[in-house]
Amino acid sequence: MSIYLEKPGYKNTENVINIVVDECKKREIKQVVVASTKGTTGLLAAKALKGLSEKTVIVTHNYGFKEPDTLEMSPETRQEIESFGAKVFTGTMAFRNIGTAIREKTGYSEQDLIANTLRLFGQGMKVCVEIVLMAQDAGLIDSRDCIAIAGTAHGADTAVIIKPAPSNRLFDIKVREILVKPRDW
Numbered sequence: 001m002s003i004y005l006e007k008p009g010y011k012n013t014e015n016v017i018n019i020v021v022d023e024c025k026k027r028e029i030k031q032v033v034v035a036s037t038k039g040t041t042g043l044l045a046a047k048a049l050k051g052l053s054e055k056t057v058i059v060t061h062n063y064g065f066k067e068p069d070t071l072e073m074s075p076e077t078r079q080e081i082e083s084f085g086a087k088v089f090t091g092t093m094a095f096r097n098i099g100t101a102i103r104e105k106t107g108y109s110e111q112d113l114i115a116n117t118l119r120l121f122g123q124g125m126k127v128c129v130e131i132v133l134m135a136q137d138a139g140l141i142d143s144r145d146c147i148a149i150a151g152t153a154h155g156a157d158t159a160v161i162i163k164p165a166p167s168n169r170l171f172d173i174k175v176r177e178i179l180v181k182p183r184d185w
Contacts, residue, residue: 008122008182010155013041017048019180020147020159029161030054031146033135035127037061039077039088041156045149046084056086057140059131062093087140094133094167095126114170122181124150124158129173136164145176157182 003019005012020032032053036042042058049056058081060073071090078088099109118126127150135141141164151157158181163174 002178003180005157005180005182008124008152008157008184010151010153010157012157012180012182013044013151013155016149016151016156016159016180017041017045020045020149021048021052023147023159023161023179024049024052027161029145029147031057031141031144031164033057033059033128033131033141033146033148034156035059035131035148035150036081037072037154039073039081040154041149041151042073042081042086042088043077043084045156046081046086049086050084055141055146056084057131057135058086058088059134060088060090062096063090065093089135089138089140091134091138094130094137094170121178122158123152124156124181125160125175125178127151128158128160128162129175132162132164132173133167133170136166147179152182 034042034045036058063071095111095115099111103109128148132148148162149156149159159179161177165172
């Protein structure tokens with residue numbers, strides 16, 4: 001049964017993580033992928049999933065996302081997350097790569113069409129699909145169902161069960177079930 005939140009945002013983070021923990025136990029899902037820019041959400045998830053999830057992957061923004069030569073997650077936060085057995089992945093964002101550079105010059109990119117279509121279901125839905133693609137591309141999760149956690153701006157407000165696929169097989173990915181998402185974003 002899906003849960004629909006009245007408002008998006010970080011205030012839902014602990015509730016979303018608790019829902020994911022319960023679903024992992026109930027369904028025996030052993031892979032969780034979490035979007036986390038600075039690491040706050042990733043750290044909460046890594047702590048809650050320690051010993052429960054075989055593979056917990058925290059996906060950050062790519063290096064230089066906000067400004068050149070920087071990463072938004074500190075090395076200390078990364079190390080703390082990894083101390084709970086999670087892996088932190090920083091790599092090219094599936095819906096924000098060369099196509100973004102093309103859009104900035106020409107005004108259009110096919111990847112924007114895909115990203116914006118997913119955003120019809122909420123910003124978190126777009127990010128959930130994107131981080132699963134990224135984690136699968138990096139070999140950090142296998143093709144078994146996983147749960148993806150993401151949000152709108154900060155924190156987590158969306159969690160879905162996804163059948164993973166790598167980015168070159170985007171249309172093989174399956175969003176099997178929405179566990180929680182905001183009604184409006």
